[in-house]
Every structure is written in structure tokens, then in C-alpha cells.
Amino acid sequence: MQIIHHIKDLRQVIKEARNARGELRVGFVPTMGYLHQGHASLLEAARKQCDLVILSIFVNPLQFGPNEDLSRYPRDEERDLAVAKATGTDIVFFPTVQEMYPNPTKTIVSVSGVTERLCGTSRPGHFDGVATVVTKLFNIVQPDFAFFGMKDAQQIAVIQQMVDDLNNPVEIVPCKIVREEDGLALSSRNVYLQPEEREQALVLSSALKMAEKFVQEHEGSLQAAELQEAVKRHIAQSSIAEIDYADILAYPSLEQVTDLRSVPAFIIALAVKFGKTRLIDNTIIRW
Structure with a gap:
């Protein structure tokens, strides 16, 4: 398993893999880390379907509102890497905020309609941050398949709309909610x-x-x-x-x-x- 921190290095590794293998199905699982069994199930699904599995771990500041504490979001790099290794992940992309946003962001991806209810109402601007960072990650990785959990069903609807509207050549793969034995959805x-x-x-x-x-x-x-x-x-x-x-x-x-x-x-x-x-x-x- 390779751990990569820089965009240019990740692009080079993916390019070399595609050149070496020819037909290569790249599966991508974007996360904000603090991985649990729900994330592991996405990586396992990607492993079954794809030749190269890439996990990204990036706590995206653009999707946090002014009243949401970005610094409070849980982090555990050691455990994340252990989960990634156990599920057969090939590459972990672990960029810093400076790597992803080296300059003030002047381009925002905004999806209308599907963002205007549910979490879009209570977390204004949240899905602009999600759509923007997912677009960046798709442009960096250029995956064939991207795996998302259905617990964030609105997020999947937003990303699917964005992919359809922008003709992004990636297939979105929704994966079922993983729950504790007593029914609580993993989060x-x-x-x-x-x-x-x-x-x-x-x-x-x-x-x-x-x-x-x-x-x-x-x-x-x-x-x-x-x-x-x-x-x-x-x-x-x-x-x-x-x-x-x-x-x-x-x-x-x-x-x-x-x-x-x-x-x-x-x-x-x-x-x-x-x-x-x-x-x-x-x-x-x-x-």
C-alpha cells in the first residue's frame, strides 16, 4: 500500500499503472477519515470490482459552515491506515489543506435543486463544498468508479446530478448503510x-x-x-x-x-x- 501526499505524485503513480496494465479499472473512495466499518465496506466493494483501489482522506474545510467546528472533527491517521491496509487498498491519498487549496478558491461547484432541502437547508453552503472537493478529487484521480455510502443519500444524489450535468466519465456506485448490531447507522x-x-x-x-x-x-x-x-x-x-x-x-x-x-x-x-x-x-x- 502506497501513501501519497502530493497531487503530482498521485497522478504519476496512476499514469504509470495505466500504462503498465492497459485496461485498468480504477476505483475511488473519497472520505474525511476516521474510518469505520462503513468505510471499510466501500473499500471492499471497490476491491471486488476494480483493479486499482484508491482511498482519499481529507477533512475538507469548504463543507464546514461558520457554526461548525472543523477542528473538532475526529481524526485517527494510524487507525485509518490500518483499515485501508486490511481491505486491500492500493493507494491512500492523504493531502494537506495547503496541497488541495494552495490559493484562495475562486471557483465553486454549485448544484441546484437536490441541494435545497434536507441538509442543504440546515447547512447552507455545505454541498457547494462537497461538490467542489469531489470535482477536484475526480479531476486528480480520474476514476472509473467512485463508491459512496447510502447513509449520505442526499450527497449521492448531489454527486450523481453533478456527474450527469458535467459529463464526468465516472460511475457512481451507491453502497448500503452499515449498522451496529442494535441498528445505529455507523458514523x-x-x-x-x-x-x-x-x-x-x-x-x-x-x-x-x-x-x-x-x-x-x-x-x-x-x-x-x-x-x-x-x-x-x-x-x-x-x-x-x-x-x-x-x-x-x-x-x-x-x-x-x-x-x-x-x-x-x-x-x-x-x-x-x-x-x-x-x-x-x-x-x-x-x-
Whole structure:
């Protein structure tokens, strides 16, 4: 496994690999580090599908808002490299902020429509930062496939829209959410949860299970508002849960919908704070 810190070095290594192998399927997993089993599952999926697997670890300052503490984001380089090695990763790209943004950024990639609800409302500018850094990384790596976890379903919708609109020659591969045995979706932010908050956070996955059952019981005639109210009532069982959003939207367009039977698929998307920690979760239902 190679660890590379500079863009020019990474490009050279990839060029040499392509020249040596000819037909080479490059798989890419962009992350902000503090890797867990969810990230490992992305790397494993890339390993099965691709000849060369590249992981990037970069805490991107552009996607943090003014009220979000960039310095508080968890980091563990030693563990990250151990996860990468265990999953058979070929290259870890570990750039500094100075390497990625040597000068003040004057070009921002902005995707409209799919960014205007859910996390786009509560974290203004966040997806501009995501789209910009992913565009940069795609330009640097030039992968054939890029793997993303469905826990950030809105992020996948944004990146897919960007790739389609800009004719970027990369296939986006969504990968299923990885959960703890008790149902909590794996997240780098779970480390912030106090014991009571960790226990209360299980209301997210139980709300989604309840919603899936609710859909089965009412599939003949199902209104988004009715389902949304049922989900909010379930989350309210937690005394400390503070709902940011619990929305039902068409997926992947993320457009508002009234009659859920009128769209081929919809997302039940949650963002809830437990203490100071904001967690997201979702499930997508396809008819």
C-alpha cells in the first residue's frame, strides 16, 4: 500500500499503472477519515470490482459552515491506515489543506435543486463544498468508479446530478448503510455520543423500521404528510431527541411529493440532534 501526499505524485503513480496494465479499472473512495466499518465496506466493494483501489482522506474545510467546528472533527491517521491496509487498498491519498487549496478558491461547484432541502437547508453552503472537493478529487484521480455510502443519500444524489450535468466519465456506485448490531447507522460522529445519547439515538433506526411497516400497511393509499407525522411521533418518544428534519421526498430528485404512489421511489430522511451531536439516517422505498 502506497501513501501519497502530493497531487503530482498521485497522478504519476496512476499514469504509470495505466500504462503498465492497459485496461485498468480504477476505483475511488473519497472520505474525511476516521474510518469505520462503513468505510471499510466501500473499500471492499471497490476491491471486488476494480483493479486499482484508491482511498482519499481529507477533512475538507469548504463543507464546514461558520457554526461548525472543523477542528473538532475526529481524526485517527494510524487507525485509518490500518483499515485501508486490511481491505486491500492500493493507494491512500492523504493531502494537506495547503496541497488541495494552495490559493484562495475562486471557483465553486454549485448544484441546484437536490441541494435545497434536507441538509442543504440546515447547512447552507455545505454541498457547494462537497461538490467542489469531489470535482477536484475526480479531476486528480480520474476514476472509473467512485463508491459512496447510502447513509449520505442526499450527497449521492448531489454527486450523481453533478456527474450527469458535467459529463464526468465516472460511475457512481451507491453502497448500503452499515449498522451496529442494535441498528445505529455507523458514523464518525457516533464517538461524540454520551451513553444516554447513544441509547436514545436508536430511535432513528426504529423510526425507519416503523415507517417501512407503516408503508406496507397503507400502500393502497399513502400520503407523505401522514407518514411524516407518524415518523415524528415515533422520534418524539425520545426525551432528548431534537428533530432537525424528518422529511419524505421523491428520490433521487428530492422533490416534494404528496401522494407517495405517484413516484417510483421515495426517501424517508432524518436528521436529529442528541445533545450536541447531529445524526442522519434514511431509508429508500421503491415500489
